[in-house]
Amino acid sequence: MAKVTDKQQRFVEEYLKDLNASQAALRAGYSEKSAGHLGAQLLAKPHIAELIAQGKAKRSEKTAIDAAYVLNRLVEIDQMDVADILNDDGSVKAVRDWPRAWRTYVSGMDLSELWEGSGDERQMVGLLKKIKWPDKVKNLELLGKHVDVQAWKEQRELSGGLAISHEDALEALE
Structure with missing residues (x-):
């Protein structure tokens, strides 16, 4: 893994607080003028992204809150x-x-x-x-958006048994 500067480490710590890259960059000591741009650049760096992923995993492990927990609560x-x-x-x-x-x-x-x-x-x-x-309707909407439910994702079957989502088709046309 690439060497992480103290400022980058601080950015990771601050980013994990609210997942706001611009604010994390500001709190980590980057200038107000460049915080928005630098926050996005830092998130794109693989070693920073890895540290953030590790931090999120530790937080999930510590709180015992993960996707299954949230889904069970919605149910x-x-x-x-x-x-x-x-x-x-x-x-x-x-x-x-x-x-x-x-x-x-x-x-x-x-x-x-x-x-x-x-x-x-x-x-x-x-x-x-x-x-x-x-709000039960909002709750059902959140359940419907769950990756395994996919209640709101339209799919079209094409010849040959290939299924493609509406979103994927639009993206392919762009």
């Missing part, structure tokens, strides 16, 4: 059923009784007390509970 969101958090009378179960998927994926909860009357006559007559769950 959990897809399988969430509102009936899992409701009692038979339609009231919301206590949060401690919710399935783990609901407890970890709910995007937000709003509780509002409902009151009637005024002054000393004021009484709480109810509690409005709003539960926001993940």
